[in-house]
Amino acid sequence: MSKITITDVARKAGVSVSTVSRVLNDEKYVKAEKKDAVLQAVAALNYKPNLYARSLGGEKSFLIGLLFDDPSGGYLSDMQRGAMKACQRAGYHLVVELFNQDNKEGIDRFLDTLSLQGVILAPPVCDNPQVLDALAKRNIPVVRISPSEDYEGTASIGIDNYKAASILVNYLISLGHSKIGFIKGDPDHADAIERHQAFTDSMKKHSLTINPEWTRVGNYTFESGLNCAIGILSNPDRPTAIFASNDEMAASVITIANKFGIRVPEDLSIVGFDDLAIATLISPSLTTIHQPVEKMAELAVERILDLRNSDDEEFYEPQILESEFVMRRSTTNAPVIGSK
Amino acid sequence: MSKITITDVARKAGVSVSTVSRVLNDEKYVKAEKKDAVLQAVAALNYKPNLYARSLGGEKSFLIGLLFDDPSGGYLSDMQRGAMKACQRAGYHLVVELFNQDNKEGIDRFLDTLSLQGVILAPPVCDNPQVLDALAKRNIPVVRISPSEDYEGTASIGIDNYKAASILVNYLISLGHSKIGFIKGDPDHADAIERHQAFTDSMKKHSLTINPEWTRVGNYTFESGLNCAIGILSNPDRPTAIFASNDEMAASVITIANKFGIRVPEDLSIVGFDDLAIATLISPSLTTIHQPVEKMAELAVERILDLRNSDDEEFYEPQILESEFVMRRSTTNAPVIGSK
DNA sequence: AAACTCTATGAAAACGCTTTCATTTATGCT
DNA sequence: AGCATAAATGAAAGCGTTTTCATAGAGTTT
Numbered sequence: 001m002s003k004i005t006i007t008d009v010a011r012k013a014g015v016s017v018s019t020v021s022r023v024l025n026d027e028k029y030v031k032a033e034k035k036d037a038v039l040q041a042v043a044a045l046n047y048k049p050n051l052y053a054r055s056l057g058g059e060k061s062f063l064i065g066l067l068f069d070d071p072s073g074g075y076l077s078d079m080q081r082g083a084m085k086a087c088q089r090a091g092y093h094l095v096v097e098l099f100n101q102d103n104k105e106g107i108d109r110f111l112d113t114l115s116l117q118g119v120i121l122a123p124p125v126c127d128n129p130q131v132l133d134a135l136a137k138r139n140i141p142v143v144r145i146s147p148s149e150d151y152e153g154t155a156s157i158g159i160d161n162y163k164a165a166s167i168l169v170n171y172l173i174s175l176g177h178s179k180i181g182f183i184k185g186d187p188d189h190a191d192a193i194e195r196h197q198a199f200t201d202s203m204k205k206h207s208l209t210i211n212p213e214w215t216r217v218g219n220y221t222f223e224s225g226l227n228c229a230i231g232i233l234s235n236p237d238r239p240t241a242i243f244a245s246n247d248e249m250a251a252s253v254i255t256i257a258n259k260f261g262i263r264v265p266e267d268l269s270i271v272g273f274d275d276l277a278i279a280t281l282i283s284p285s286l287t288t289i290h291q292p293v294e295k296m297a298e299l300a301v302e303r304i305l306d307l308r309n310s311d312d313e314e315f316y317e318p319q320i321l322e323s324e325f326v327m328r329r330s331t332t333n334a335p336v337i338g339s340k
Numbered sequence: 341m342s343k344i345t346i347t348d349v350a351r352k353a354g355v356s357v358s359t360v361s362r363v364l365n366d367e368k369y370v371k372a373e374k375k376d377a378v379l380q381a382v383a384a385l386n387y388k389p390n391l392y393a394r395s396l397g398g399e400k401s402f403l404i405g406l407l408f409d410d411p412s413g414g415y416l417s418d419m420q421r422g423a424m425k426a427c428q429r430a431g432y433h434l435v436v437e438l439f440n441q442d443n444k445e446g447i448d449r450f451l452d453t454l455s456l457q458g459v460i461l462a463p464p465v466c467d468n469p470q471v472l473d474a475l476a477k478r479n480i481p482v483v484r485i486s487p488s489e490d491y492e493g494t495a496s497i498g499i500d501n502y503k504a505a506s507i508l509v510n511y512l513i514s515l516g517h518s519k520i521g522f523i524k525g526d527p528d529h530a531d532a533i534e535r536h537q538a539f540t541d542s543m544k545k546h547s548l549t550i551n552p553e554w555t556r557v558g559n560y561t562f563e564s565g566l567n568c569a570i571g572i573l574s575n576p577d578r579p580t581a582i583f584a585s586n587d588e589m590a591a592s593v594i595t596i597a598n599k600f601g602i603r604v605p606e607d608l609s610i611v612g613f614d615d616l617a618i619a620t621l622i623s624p625s626l627t628t629i630h631q632p633v634e635k636m637a638e639l640a641v642e643r644i645l646d647l648r649n650s651d652d653e654e655f656y657e658p659q660i661l662e663s664e665f666v667m668r669r670s671t672t673n674a675p676v677i678g679s680k
Numbered sequence: 681a682a683a684c685t686c687t688a689t690g691a692a693a694a695c696g697c698t699t700t701c702a703t704t705t706a707t708g709c710t
Numbered sequence: 711a712g713c714a715t716a717a718a719t720g721a722a723a724g725c726g727t728t729t730t731c732a733t734a735g736a737g738t739t740t
Contacts, residue, residue: 005696016720021698029718048452052395053696056725060698061392062453063435074617077416084438088446093435093454095403098424106428112388113402114433222621248621255623258598277414281562281588281618283595345726356690361728369688393726396695400728 004047013041024049025058060308061115064301066096067107067131068122074247074276075293079122079145082297090305092117099125107131111138118304120145120297124189126156141307141315143300145293148190155303155315157296159323161191164289165198167325168243168271171287173206176334177241177269181214183228183253185245192220195245195273214239218249225252233260233268240268240334247272247279250286254330269331275324284329292321344387353381364389400648401455404641406436407447407471408462414587414616415633419462419485422637430645432457439465447471451478458644460485460637464529466496481647481655483640485633488530495643495655497636499663501531504629505538507665508583508611511627513546516674517581517609521554523568523593525585532560535585535613554579558589565592573600573608580608580674587612587619590626594670609671615664624669632661 006024010017015034022030023038041047055061066083068076080096087094097110111119111134118141125131126144132151135142142154150156172180182199185192203210216231218224225244229252232242244250250272257264264270264284272279275290299319307315346364350357355374362370363378381387395401406423408416420436427434437450451459451474458481465471466484472491475482482494490496512520522539525532543550553575556568565584569592572582584590590612597604604610604624612619615630639659647655 003696007696017697018699018720018722019718022719025698029716031718034718048449050396050455050696051453052392052401052455053725054698055392056390056396056727057696057698058725080436081438084436088438088440088443091449093437093450095433095435096420096424097433098421098428100428103428109388109431110433113391115390115392251621258623278618278621281591282622283598343726347726357727358690358692358729359688362689365728369686371688374689390726393695394728396697397726397728398695 065119082294086301161194165195169202181239181242225249229256265332405459422634426641501534505535509542521579521582565589569596605672
């Protein structure tokens with residue numbers, strides 16, 4: 001079967017090409033009966049409009065970009081799933097691209113040749129000024145997922161890190177823990193700072209002292225977590241709970257605890273953050289905070305699409321979603337002092 | 341700055357539009373000097389050809405599709421990275437799409453409106469006859485990654501599961517293990533069958549008996565692995581090593597072993613398969629087989645692009661890559677009988 | 681040196697839509 | 711009833727490329 005074009009549909013429906021186009025784009029000023037006729041013809045011929053022609057003629061592109069540094073982060077699959085679903089619903093498609101420091105060329109082409117409807121930025125590239133500038137210059141709508149910093153003229157979707165971290169700390173305290181260690185994330189990320197701030201504030205609020213020996217700075221990787229955990233746990237005086245700023249580092253703590261013969265959670269409670277896949281693959285499973293990344297990406301796509309109709313200023317309003325506290329097996333009551 | 345078109349370039353270079361197009365597409369029959377002039381003009385104007393116009397005019401599309409069922413599998417991020425890199429190098433872009441059983445509509449549109457240069461199919465959707473038929477009907481080049489079954493008229497890239505599994509088993513045997521358990525993957529997948537076959541063959545070759553009590557069938561998920569591990573390890577007579585058909589199920593075995601107070605690897609050696617992220621996040625880290633998924637995806641893209649030039653029949657030749665045996669901490673010599 | 685075959689180039693016709701512009705037909709208001 | 715305005719429609723002009731077609735010049739072969 002040869003390609004079916006809009007002309008075929010027009011002929012079959014007994015209207016002009018323009019009318020068919022109008023129906024396809026859901027414009028007003030089309031009589032209901034003609035609209036029906038067109039729709040019927042479309043269905044009968046199984047007509048699929050050519051995306052390239054549509055893009056070339058009009059100014060939409062039906063493509064949304066998703067840009068990331070490194071696709072290995074566990075949350076990315078969730079994010080991407082959300083974005084794909086939302087695109088699918090709207091008849092759009094998701095083009096993914098890797099940001100390489102060394103391949104500035106690639107992303108230029110990505111932005112210049114594709115004339116994307118909008119771009120979604122995953123962390124940590126969502127905070128890369130180079131990328132943000134490139135987008136700003138081209139005037140492409142941008143939605144940033146879980147950004148660390150603010151950036152003029154972009155939309156953002158995230159959670160309240162401070163609040164979520166506070167919940168974790170308060171939970172540990174409610175279990176009777178008073179000797180609590182903390183492993184900080186990459187200090188370049190605002191979220192790491194917020195989580196840390198929540199920790200110190202909550203401790204202070206409960207009049208608990210923070211032992212500097214039990215506070216270490218990692219960079220969100222498993223390896224960095226190992227060092228932090230060793231540093232904290234090789235102390236003769238050990239905390240009874242550790243707040244790791246993400247799940248990977250929490251996994252490191254479990255690994256080291258095992259190695260040191262420290263039982264988790266009986267001797268040591270551990271909380272993570274993010275609820276990545278490891279959180280349930282590891283033993284014991286992690287008490288952590290679940291970020292609705294899939295939802296975030298869905299919303300990101302929707303915001304870009306909404307922009308088409310109502311190019312409101314509200315697009316730029318940062319959006320904060322609720323995170324979810326997930327209680328699993330890595331936490332329990334503080335061991336009773338001097339017991340056993 | 342207003343959009344720069346091919347006409348601008350032509351004017352600047354003092355040639356016709358056709359010539360510019362020829363240079364852009366690297367066609368022959370263009371004098372070196374003119375070609376230089378064009379290239380220079382392109383650089384000077386920072387001209388980026390409009391992808392939609394190119395696609396509409398010609399028959400290429402500069403887009404390659406990547407289709408998967410479920411983006412949560414750990415290997416997907418690697419795969420996608422490989423595909424993105426290869427696309428970037430070639431000036432192509434990667435469009436990702438989720439295959440939903442319930443959203444047949446979505447993939448139809450994916451295939452019909454985008455006129456993709458080719459489609460890469462990740463497992464397990466690479467074995468979905470519905471999808472394969474849809475692609476065949478549209479005559480779109482298909483490359484399948486790690487497929488289970490053969491399918492006429494598609495290219496495929498995979499590893500030799502039998503060989504890789506044999507290496508694992510032989511390694512365990514070489515460590516002195518003779519009591520080896522096996523957790524099979526989803527029996528619907530050919531790779532699960534091949535890995536199992538390698539196990540039985542290797543055992544037989546070394547005159548070792550296979551204890552049916554120690555052989556369980558899972559479905560590649562962590563949960564299914566838990567049940568299998570419990571089944572095997574609650575036996576009074578326990579194996580000293582277990583071959584889990586993938587890393588997730590190997591992780592389950594470690595979890596259960598911990599719970600049962602069985603030391604890994606001192607009392608029980610464990611091997612996995614795939615070398616997903618968990619393999620190194622878990623403690624002890626897993627001895628396993630690394631599949632070069634990233635490489636596979638790169639090759640997949642390249643094969644699709646090659647097809648443009650030399651539309652050879654060799655495209656359909658299945659491609660088998662070398663896998664890599666990765667020795668980590670989850671395996672050690674078999675415990676000496678009656679020792680301690 | 682006539683008759684061919686390549687090589688090189690530009691003009692103009694597609695490609696399949698959207699959008700502007702002009703025109704006709706309906707509706708609302710005095 | 712008459713005029714202004716809004717609704718509905720089609721013809722035709724883009725959109726920015728690629729590709730076909732036509733043509734001219736440069737080598738080759740007889």
